[in-house]
Amino acid sequence: MTTGADLLLSSALRSGIEVCFANPGTTELDLVAALDRARGMRTILGLFEGVCSGAADGYARMAGRPALGLFHLGPGFANSLANQHNARRHRSPVVNLIGDQASWHLAHDAPLTSDIDALTGWCGWTRRVVDADDAGPAMAEAFRTATTGAGRIANLVLPADAMWSGTDREPVAASAEGRRPVADEAVGSAAAALRRPGAAIIAGGARLSEETLRSLGRIRASTGCAVHLTRTARIEVGRHLPAFGELPYFPEPLLGALAEVEVAVLFGVSEPVTFFGYEGVPSRALPTEAERRTLASVDDDLEGAAAALAEAVGAPATVTEPDRPPLPDQPDGPLDPATLGVTVARALPEGAIVIQESVSSGGPFRKWSTSAAPHTIMAILGGAIGGGLPAAVGAAVPPPDRPVIALQADGSAAYTVQSLWTMAREQLDVTVVLLANRRYQILDVELHRAGMDGLGDVAKGLTDLGRPDLDWAALAGGFGVPGQRVHTATELAAALERSLAEPGPHLVEAVLG
Ligand SMILES: Cc1ncc(C[n+]2csc(CCOP(=O)(O)OP(=O)(O)O)c2C)c(N)n1
Ligand SMILES: [Mg+2]
Numbered sequence: 001m002t003t004g005a006d007l008l009l010s011s012a013l014r015s016g017i018e019v020c021f022a023n024p025g026t027t028e029l030d031l032v033a034a035l036d037r038a039r040g041m042r043t044i045l046g047l048f049e050g051v052c053s054g055a056a057d058g059y060a061r062m063a064g065r066p067a068l069g070l071f072h073l074g075p076g077f078a079n080s081l082a083n084q085h086n087a088r089r090h091r092s093p094v095v096n097l098i099g100d101q102a103s104w105h106l107a108h109d110a111p112l113t114s115d116i117d118a119l120t121g122w123c124g125w126t127r128r129v130v131d132a133d134d135a136g137p138a139m140a141e142a143f144r145t146a147t148t149g150a151g152r153i154a155n156l157v158l159p160a161d162a163m164w165s166g167t168d169r170e171p172v173a174a175s176a177e178g179r180r181p182v183a184d185e186a187v188g189s190a191a192a193a194l195r196r197p198g199a200a201i202i203a204g205g206a207r208l209s210e211e212t213l214r215s216l217g218r219i220r221a222s223t224g225c226a227v228h229l230t231r232t233a234r235i236e237v238g239r240h241l242p243a244f245g246e247l248p249y250f251p252e253p254l255l256g257a258l259a260e261v262e263v264a265v266l267f268g269v270s271e272p273v274t275f276f277g278y279e280g281v282p283s284r285a286l287p288t289e290a291e292r293r294t295l296a297s298v299d300d301d302l303e304g305a306a307a308a309l310a311e312a313v314g315a316p317a318t319v320t321e322p323d324r325p326p327l328p329d330q331p332d333g334p335l336d337p338a339t340l341g342v343t344v345a346r347a348l349p350e351g352a353i354v355i356q357e358s359v360s361s362g363g364p365f366r367k368w369s370t371s372a373a374p375h376t377i378m379a380i381l382g383g384a385i386g387g388g389l390p391a392a393v394g395a396a397v398p399p400p401d402r403p404v405i406a407l408q409a410d411g412s413a414a415y416t417v418q419s420l421w422t423m424a425r426e427q428l429d430v431t432v433v434l435l436a437n438r439r440y441q442i443l444d445v446e447l448h449r450a451g452m453d454g455l456g457d458v459a460k461g462l463t464d465l466g467r468p469d470l471d472w473a474a475l476a477g478g479f480g481v482p483g484q485r486v487h488t489a490t491e492l493a494a495a496l497e498r499s500l501a502e503p504g505p506h507l508v509e510a511v512l513g
Helices: 004-014 026-037 049-063 073-079 081-090 103-108 116-123 132-146 160-164 184-194 210-223 251-257 302-312 337-347 363-369 388-395 410-416 419-425 441-449 457-461 472-478 489-501
Strands: 019-022 042-045 068-071 094-100 125-128 153-159 199-205 226-232 235-237 263-267 291-296 352-357 375-379 404-409 430-436 483-486 506-511
Touching (some): 019 026, 049 081, 049 094, 068 073, 081 094, 081 116, 081 153, 094 116, 094 160, 103 160, 116 153, 125 132, 184 199, 184 263, 199 210, 291 302, 337 363, 337 430, 388 410, 404 410, 410 430, 472 483, 472 506, 489 506
Parallel strands (some): 019 068, 068 094, 125 153, 263 291, 352 404, 404 430, 430 506
Antiparallel strands (some): 235 375
């Protein structure tokens, strides 16, 4: 017999979904059985739902198509929410499957019953599957929703009886809706803006490809405009591409970087705002009087728009980019963000994927990344920490196999540490560089900025992760990932070389002074 669960999965497969990050329970057992029968679907267990949601996000960013997330009713899905939030900010295409009580059992308010719609509405589109026959059309609609524009989250709520009942319907294939082309008027308006003094392109959003970045380089070279990047969910980086500065995180340098802008061309992003509101500091980072013109929104065809703008400003096909500073020699001595950044930039193999949840320690690496071998950087834009290790899991899954390096702050790693086990079980090629500063450093920086650094032991105890120190090398070992601890830049360089040469996951605990 073909069940609703079979129809759901065969429709997913027909639409090109090949991976499911799952943490099931009793209401999902028919899906578990159907996954067993679904040829071509790689099913990966996560030991916490935040691992599954973050992995689906990382997978989507690298593969450019959705994976499935599978969750156990409201409580299971609730555990996944912080990384659903990040996925929403990344505009990742994701299809979530959320089991629910059998339809006739719902009214009895059994222990695991809850308001699932209240949770799914918070992060995306939602559709409840009516019965087994509806499973195919529902999956097709979810797929189209998830793949509209840059991408979004589509949630399917699955009553257990709709999954176990039989159906004779055929699977429904859906195709990606994709991005919208940019209108000629928007290109013309941006080209006119770039002829003015004080013109700047502000680029970022879901994805900046090599082709897009080369077009931006051509535009900059021929118009002399400034190009500022916001942090981007996925960006190609390296000495083979034009280098653009990334806008600073803290408000004062952010506002300073944009102070001279008279006309801003927004490309894949809305106008930049400060991460938080601070008393007396404007939320909008561009000068009030600066004109804003949108060339392309996050859902638009950025490659096409950038190429069209390059033509419109009469940019030559190739331009000479300014010389890139060579990477410094391998440093020695204690590890700090600066020595770590150089060491990692030097060690990057061509084609690496760098997951950056480095929080307060990542600046120097990002600076040197533009002088390093060609690689991809994925940041965590939503600001919900605990996205890095799960994203590394997801990024390591789609072919072609590319080595993943997770620059991972310690406090954030502790939220979703179970990711290490999935890396071990799936033998994913991930090297975790665990940035062990033993504190919530960024909160100390914020306290200092707010003039609150003289606070007492209670406050200090809320940003200090010591007493006891987390033993990351041992934790990794416990989850099945070979771990080691290093204290100097030379030791880190040697550990990276070994980890990157061997297949499978590794963790290097880099103790920062
Ligand atoms: C889900 C979630 N919980 C809490 C926070 C608040 N928060 C932001 S940064 C941070 C500490 C980060 O510490 P760590 O990962 O060690 O990075 P470091 O600041 O040391 O570089 C916390 C608790 C958050 N952003 N998201
Ligand atoms: Mg820390």
